[in-house]
Amino acid sequence: MGKACYTACMSTPDLNLLVTLDVLLAEGSVARAAERLRLSASAMSRQLARLRETTGDPLLVRAGRGLVPTPRALELRERVGRIVEDGRAVLRPAEALDLSRLVRTFTLRASEGFAESFGPDLIARLSGQAPGVRLRFVQKPDKDSAPLRDGSVDLETGVVDDTIGPEVRTQALFRDRFIGVVRIGHPLCREEITPARYAAGGHIAVSRRGLEKGSIDGALNALGLERQVATIVGGFSTALALARASDLIASVPERHTLALRVGMHSFPLPVPTPELTISLLWHPRMDADPGHRWLRGCVRDVCAAT
Secondary structure, three states: OHHHHHHHHHHOOOOHHHHHHHHHHHHOOHHHHHHHHOOOHHHHHHHHHHHHHHHOOOOEEEEOOEEEEOHHHHHHHHHHHHHHHHHHHHHOOOOOOOHHHOOEEEEEEOOHHHHHHHHHHHHHHHHHHOOOEEEEEEOOOOOOOHHHHHOOOOEEEEEOOOOOOOOOEEEEEEEEOEEEEEEOOOHHHOOOOOHHHHHHOEEEEEOOOOOOOOHHHHHHHOOOOOOEEEEEEOOHHHHHHHHHOOOOEEEEEOHHHOHHHOOEEEEEOOOOOOOEEEEEEEOHHHOOOHHHHHHHHHHHHHHHHO
């Protein structure tokens, strides 16, 4: 019996190693993982050795002064994170959400246009229901899913494309379309705006990657027209600020920039362009979190009402 018990114990992996593996793969550093788990560097090195023996893979290998994950480690990273979070959820006592006592800061990554157009109503709704909740907006310089994955961002808004991590959950908020915007008194404020008149003006292109051409240019090219791009900026807020102070034309999403266009002249584009679907994005580990679920509902309601 003693031998059978020994064999069974040896064949059952130490599930505590999952937490260690999750932190090691997230940090990519033995020293940082040790600090996060409040272990000594030597103890963490021993844990890594046990993980290597258990999985039959080196997991992290040295590259210069740092460590890089093996293909097996990359395969395990998301699975391990979900398993660890599921385990914590199982052991966490279920509590009904009391909004009046909820004290929490949520981070929402969105464009400046979204924050300015929907932020006031969203903040009012949150503070009215949960006075202890604070909303932190951060800018969105790219579509990297890492902030959602590591928890530094709770929610994100934007257009979903193939650069979004496959595990990220999404839900459509609203559809949007591009319109043209100029200062009051601009020549395009008068008479019909034809494709030729629109193309003949000086334009502001908006691209985080610095690209000059987009769907609007394709629609104009199909008519034998080409717009003259005077400048390229990284965001719609900057484009509208420049258009407000010059004779340049900004082409921006209509609903996304509602608050930013006050006091300017807006008009439908004279060429067809694809509609945009603005979505809410979050990591699946937050699906069941009551506070996070409430926040997602608030964002959906505000976008539907605005």
